[in-house]
Amino acid sequence: xxxxxxxxxxxxxxxxxxxxxxxxxxMATKQAGNDVIVVVSAMSGETNRLIELSKQIDPNPDLRExxxxxxxxxxVTIALLSMALNKLGCPARSYTGAQVRILTDSTYSKARILDxxxxxxxxxxxxxxxxxxxxxxxxxxxxxxTTLGRGGSDTTGVALAAALKADECQIYTDxxxxxTTDPRVVPxxxxxxxxxxxxxxEMASLGSKVLQIRSVEFAGKYSVKLRxxxxxxxxxxxxxxxxxxxxxxxxISGIAFNRDEAKITMLGVPDQPGVxxxxxxxxxxxxxxxDMIIQNVGADATTxxxxxxxxxxHQKALKILDKVAxxxxxxxxxxxxxxxxxxxxxxxxxxxxxxxxxxFKTLAREGINIRMISTxxxxxxxxxxxxxxxxxxxxxxxxxxxxxxxAA
Amino acid sequence: xxxxxxxxxxxxxxxxxxxxxxxxxxMATKQAGNDVIVVVSAMSGETNRLIELSKQIDPNPDLRExxxxxxxxxxVTIALLSMALNKLGCPARSYTGAQVRILTDSTYSKARILDxxxxxxxxxxxxxxxxxxxxxxxxxxxxxxTTLGRGGSDTTGVALAAALKADECQIYTDxxxxxTTDPRVVPxxxxxxxxxxxxxxEMASLGSKVLQIRSVEFAGKYSVKLRxxxxxxxxxxxxxxxxxxxxxxxxISGIAFNRDEAKITMLGVPDQPGVxxxxxxxxxxxxxxxDMIIQNVGADATTxxxxxxxxxxHQKALKILDKVAxxxxxxxxxxxxxxxxxxxxxxxxxxxxxxxxxxFKTLAREGINIRMISTxxxxxxxxxxxxxxxxxxxxxxxxxxxxxxxAA
Numbered sequence: 001x002x003x004x005x006x007x008x009x010x011x012x013x014x015x016x017x018x019x020x021x022x023x024x025x026x027m028a029t030k031q032a033g034n035d036v037i038v039v040v041s042a043m044s045g046e047t048n049r050l051i052e053l054s055k056q057i058d059p060n061p062d063l064r065e066x067x068x069x070x071x072x073x074x075x076v077t078i079a080l081l082s083m084a085l086n087k088l089g090c091p092a093r094s095y096t097g098a099q100v101r102i103l104t105d106s107t108y109s110k111a112r113i114l115d116x117x118x119x120x121x122x123x124x125x126x127x128x129x130x131x132x133x134x135x136x137x138x139x140x141x142x143x144x145x146t147t148l149g150r151g152g153s154d155t156t157g158v159a160l161a162a163a164l165k166a167d168e169c170q171i172y173t174d175x176x177x178x179x180t181t182d183p184r185v186v187p188x189x190x191x192x193x194x195x196x197x198x199x200x201x202e203m204a205s206l207g208s209k210v211l212q213i214r215s216v217e218f219a220g221k222y223s224v225k226l227r228x229x230x231x232x233x234x235x236x237x238x239x240x241x242x243x244x245x246x247x248x249x250x251x252i253s254g255i256a257f258n259r260d261e262a263k264i265t266m267l268g269v270p271d272q273p274g275v276x277x278x279x280x281x282x283x284x285x286x287x288x289x290x291d292m293i294i295q296n297v298g299a300d301a302t303t304x305x306x307x308x309x310x311x312x313x314h315q316k317a318l319k320i321l322d323k324v325a326x327x328x329x330x331x332x333x334x335x336x337x338x339x340x341x342x343x344x345x346x347x348x349x350x351x352x353x354x355x356x357x358x359x360f361k362t363l364a365r366e367g368i369n370i371r372m373i374s375t376x377x378x379x380x381x382x383x384x385x386x387x388x389x390x391x392x393x394x395x396x397x398x399x400x401x402x403x404x405x406x407a408a
Numbered sequence: 409x410x411x412x413x414x415x416x417x418x419x420x421x422x423x424x425x426x427x428x429x430x431x432x433x434x435m436a437t438k439q440a441g442n443d444v445i446v447v448v449s450a451m452s453g454e455t456n457r458l459i460e461l462s463k464q465i466d467p468n469p470d471l472r473e474x475x476x477x478x479x480x481x482x483x484v485t486i487a488l489l490s491m492a493l494n495k496l497g498c499p500a501r502s503y504t505g506a507q508v509r510i511l512t513d514s515t516y517s518k519a520r521i522l523d524x525x526x527x528x529x530x531x532x533x534x535x536x537x538x539x540x541x542x543x544x545x546x547x548x549x550x551x552x553x554t555t556l557g558r559g560g561s562d563t564t565g566v567a568l569a570a571a572l573k574a575d576e577c578q579i580y581t582d583x584x585x586x587x588t589t590d591p592r593v594v595p596x597x598x599x600x601x602x603x604x605x606x607x608x609x610e611m612a613s614l615g616s617k618v619l620q621i622r623s624v625e626f627a628g629k630y631s632v633k634l635r636x637x638x639x640x641x642x643x644x645x646x647x648x649x650x651x652x653x654x655x656x657x658x659x660i661s662g663i664a665f666n667r668d669e670a671k672i673t674m675l676g677v678p679d680q681p682g683v684x685x686x687x688x689x690x691x692x693x694x695x696x697x698x699d700m701i702i703q704n705v706g707a708d709a710t711t712x713x714x715x716x717x718x719x720x721x722h723q724k725a726l727k728i729l730d731k732v733a734x735x736x737x738x739x740x741x742x743x744x745x746x747x748x749x750x751x752x753x754x755x756x757x758x759x760x761x762x763x764x765x766x767x768f769k770t771l772a773r774e775g776i777n778i779r780m781i782s783t784x785x786x787x788x789x790x791x792x793x794x795x796x797x798x799x800x801x802x803x804x805x806x807x808x809x810x811x812x813x814x815a816a
Contacts, residue, residue, distance in 0.1 A: 079477035
């Protein structure tokens with residue numbers, strides 16, 4: 001008998017009918033002989049409705065009270081899902097975060113889980129009940145209600161799976177797994193049966209929004225097996241595993257891309273010690289996050305400096321750097337918001353040479369100019385003009401044979 | 409410095425604007441030098457919205473989960489009101505029933521309060537904070553969320569006032585006090601400055617819906633001073649007091665009436681021991697509540713039996729009694745739903761004769777036939793044809809001079 005934690009997001013529990021549907025899925029898992037803990041989000045739209053109410057009182061509300069308010073969203077769902085399970089004849093009991101208890105620090109609206117008391121949940125499982133837990137919330141040492149911030153329901157699922165040593169943590173979403181790339185761009189993109197945690201982290205950080213990156217990190221830290229499945233279709237989904245030494249790894253697992261970045265280049269900066277700090281310091285001080293950074297030696301003891309920021313911050317960053325460029329005596333400052341980052345991700349890269357050269361050759365053959373390159377152990381990212389996004393992704397998907405399942 | 413408990417119902421907190429308005433009233437009480445505990449209901453419409461959701465899952469839901477669901481209604485209000493107070497610069501902190509903690513038994517959906525832990529609330533008051541408590545809810549010994557049933561927010565207010573020995577429990581509603589009778593029937597009905605608990609209990613039980621009868625009983629039991637005020641207008645409201653021996657009591661305080669009853673009469677029942685039980689037993693077994701009961705000796709060793717039930721139960725009761733009447737050999741069974749009960753209430757009746765005769769004389773002068781009479785120590789009720797309701801109430805209001813304030 002296995003212990004399974006299942007997490008259902010807001011869309012999956014968005015109406016009484018959908019909640020009945022989730023109840024049937026949970027009951028099927030229970031009837032297959034498993035113990036089941038279910039973690040649920042607020043019904044879709046509910047959290048926004050509550051936030052809208054609070055904005056009408058105070059655009060910057062007291063955060064302790066904000067958490068008391070939004071925590072009601074998940075509480076409604078646990079009650080309705082437990083009612084649905086009991087109605088189907090499947091004994092179930094709901095728990096708020098405070099009832100479990102999921103102990104957090106007191107950082108209202110983005111609290112971190114410190115400990116989980118498993119006694120109550122364990123007793124209910126032993127009594128044959130399904131345990132339904134409110135995601136996204138807990139309580140601090142003093143009993144104040146806290147929330148984990150957006151996406152926190154995934155983290156609740158993983159944390160419960162870790163605390164109770166569950167065999168698997170299943171994250172139900174509106175997609176049926178992790179794909180080699182976005183199927184809207186590459187129609188023959190393929191669902192992966194498994195992907196490693198490291199790859200999943202890279203995919204998530206590069207803009208593939210299947211799982212919250214924080215919950216993936218959390219799962220990795222506590223060695224929790226994660227599986228991504230669809231709430232609306234049957235299927236095995238994608239299992240997120242630890243890298244197994246002897247497993248035959250495909251060269252690369254997927255292609256991620258990100259349209260949210262913009263590029264800034266400062267050319268002909270006199271090359272002195274501390275120049276990187278002088279350029280990036282003021283940008284960081286303005287709370288602008290920097291992603292890729294490249295510095296090249298230019299002509300005549302000058303250096304060229306290029307980096308990317310979120311598109312929303314592009315104009316703000318350029319304004320700050322206009323002043324910096326003058327102070328440093330830089331030759332030129334320019335920005336480009338019409339770029340995308342395309343990344344190959346795969347643990348197989350570690351032991352195989354030639355991935356980069358195949359990538360560059362493929363892009364060259366399509367006439368796509370590479371503007372920036374950055375690499376990590378299991379990832380190669382390039383920045384190209386936005387108009388080439390689809391062409392680049394399709395060509396690379398094809399070049400690495402991602403549409404074909406790897407040989408077993 | 410006084411400790412004031414204020415309770416605001418669903419209409420008073422029905423929108424963010426109204427919640428801001430309540431926050432201003434609370435802050436004014438605090439700034440006048442009082443410690444303040446505020447008890448709030450769910451925003452009007454919210455509880456019904458939640459019940460509607462639960463009905464879509466299960467018309468007879470698991471009651472533990474039902475309580476988890478509906479308790480979110482008040483939790484939303486405490487968060488929003490605390491936000492509003494903090495925004496106005498009045499430090500405030502919210503508490504769910506479980507956080508206080510308000511310990512109840514485990515009778516889900518109509519739990520009873522067993523104990524209130526005053527430590528947390530007291531500490532916040534001492535720190536200069538307004539304490540905002542969710543009405544209508546608590547938690548049982550095991551930490552399960554419970555609700556007190558409809559109208560329970562008044563009870564929460566009174567229970568907190570009793571536990572913390574508050575100087576006054578103020579119930580804010582959409583009327584500005586208790587009136588001598590319904591102002592919609594008698595335009596010159598007068599707001600009472602004070603009324604005794606006993607009178608208030610009679611008024612409530614007779615259909616004057618200003619306060620929940622359970623909260624009035626509770627206040628009387630623990631000697632909590634209650635005051636009824638309007639959320640929307642300024643004014644002293646009505647203070648509900650204990651009878652003071654030397655206080656000059658008016659003869660009667662108010663006139664209550666009830667249109668929700670229907671009359672059933674069984675004539676010519678052979679008079680045997682146990683006949684009352686044979687008639688009323690089957691009605692009680694069908695969960696039909698009986699209000700007034702009158703039994704007269706009829707002709708020829710028979711008896712006539714008349715009683716009233718709620719109008720909704722009238723047809724059901726008649727159907728049951730049709731069978732009973734045949735078994736008992738009664739001469740006739742008839743029902744009349746077009747009746748009303750009109751009641752004079754006043755502790756002054758105890759020490760003054762002549763109230764009944766003034767009442768009967770007044771009704772006779774207006775040509776109103778009395779169908780039933782029943783009396784208690786501080787109340788006289790008569791049943792008359794429904795069409796005479798307004799005439800009867802106005803004539804009695806006038807006859808007893810209720811539009812004039814009693815001499816001080």
